[in-house]
Amino acid sequence: MRSLEIHAPGDLRLVEKEPTAPGPGQVRLAVEYGGICGSDLGYWRTGVSGTAVMKRPFVLGHEISGRIEELGEGVTGLAVGQGVTVHPARTRSPLPEELVGRENLHPDLTYFGSAAQDPHTDGAFAQSLTVDADQIVPLPEGLSTRRAVLAEPLGVAMHAVTRAGDLTGKHVLVSGCGPVGLLVVLAARxxxxxxxTAVDLAEAARERALALGADEALESTDGMDQRISVAFEASGAPASLDGILRSIARAAIVVQVGNLPPTPVSVTLGPVVSKELDYRGTYRFVAEIEQAVQLLASSxxxxxxxxxxxxxxxxxxxFEAAAGRGSSKVVLTFA
Known part of the structure; x- marks a missing residue:
């Protein structure tokens, strides 16, 4: 089988490997689609994603969908040929009591295609993938594997929405309409x-936001509607966050979805105090990928x-297309 490894910034390699047979409690699937994430792009561009720094080659990818090829001993409730996606996180130790319900913050968590741990965790950009059966998320009837490749980033978006609290009847801002920002629009609706209200400098991104359910799409936060009480910063650009903090209404909630650089950034934080803003982080997801496949099936x-x-x-x-200004989610096909 072929897998896609990153060896250095800009150095992608297709590597031939032997498929891994599923052991007891495991499942082997044929990967059909893989979505290129911002973290994959980070490793490809600079060898860094957020605070994770690449030290040696590893397989990229954590947004995938496909079909079950083989079941390991003792696996029940799944079938060969079934369409699935995969929860990319694993933990091997008990969750600290203070983090109950927040498994995404487990100190020993590993994630497909990540350099956050050393040794790095190989990802899922491979024609064949063997995982623990409890990582498998079956697809609802009618959901294609192509659309299901969005389940992991939609899980991220849905977790961000959860972090914001109840959105019922709220006026919401989404700043940054890349793939995750667009899925935040879908999840917020x-x-x-x-x-x-969606905000993005790129006209194509604004048009996509309107197609996904935004009521309006603007180039900037200047003159923002003061009824907006929840904002999602989904670009990871300090200037975007700065604009939100300056423009958002008093007592609003701001959720940081986009990865900010791992270095100091220039942001005017005075409004956090004078407006009594609630600034919240959001990191990956817990179990929202299971709700994501249901939403994708109906959307x-x-x-x-x-x-x-x-x-x-x-x-x-x-990867070059994914890094371009006109693209949204770029997917690889593995068949």
Missing amino acids: AAGAAHI EVAEQVISDEFALEDAQAA
């Missing part, structure tokens, strides 16, 4: 937001988040 419009599709052998071109 599903959570009951009454009005959604055909979600597929508009996917802008480009490339065969695995064209991975370099796929």
Whole structure:
């Protein structure tokens, strides 16, 4: 089988490996689609994603979908040929009591395609993948594996919405309309937001936001509607956060979805005090991927988040497209 490894910034390699047979309690699946995430792009561009620094080659990817090929001994409730996605996180030790319900913050958590731990955790950009059966998330009837490749980033978006609290009847801002920002629009609407304002410099991104359910799409936060009481910063750009803090209404909630740089940034924090803002972080997700597949099954419009599709052998071109200003979610095909 072929897998996609990162060896250094800009150095992607297709590597031949033997598939791993499933052991007891495991499942082997044929990967059909893989979505390129901002973290994958970070390793490809600079060798860094957030606070994780690449020290040696590893397999990229954590957004995948496919079909079960083989069941290990003792696995029940799943079937060969079944469409699935995969929860990419694993823990091997008990969760500290103070983190109950927040498994995403486990200090020993590993995640597919991540350099956060050493040794690094190989990802899922491979034609064949063997995982523990409890990582498998079956797809609801009618959900294609192509659309299901969005389940992991939608889980991230849904967790961000959860961090914001009840959105029922709220006016919401989403700043940054890349793939996760677009999925935050989808998740916020599903959570009951009454009005959604999207902000992005790129016209194509604004158009996608409107297609995903935003009520309006603007170039900046200047003159923002003072009824907006919840904002999601989804670009990871300090200037975007600065604009939100300056423009958001008093007593608002601001959720930081986009990864900010691991170095000091310039942001005017005075409004956090003078407006008594509630600034919250959000990190990956807990079990929201299970709700994500249900939302995807009922939302055909979600597929508009996917802008480009490339065969695995064209991975370099796929990463270049994903890094371009006109793209949204770029996916690889593994068949």
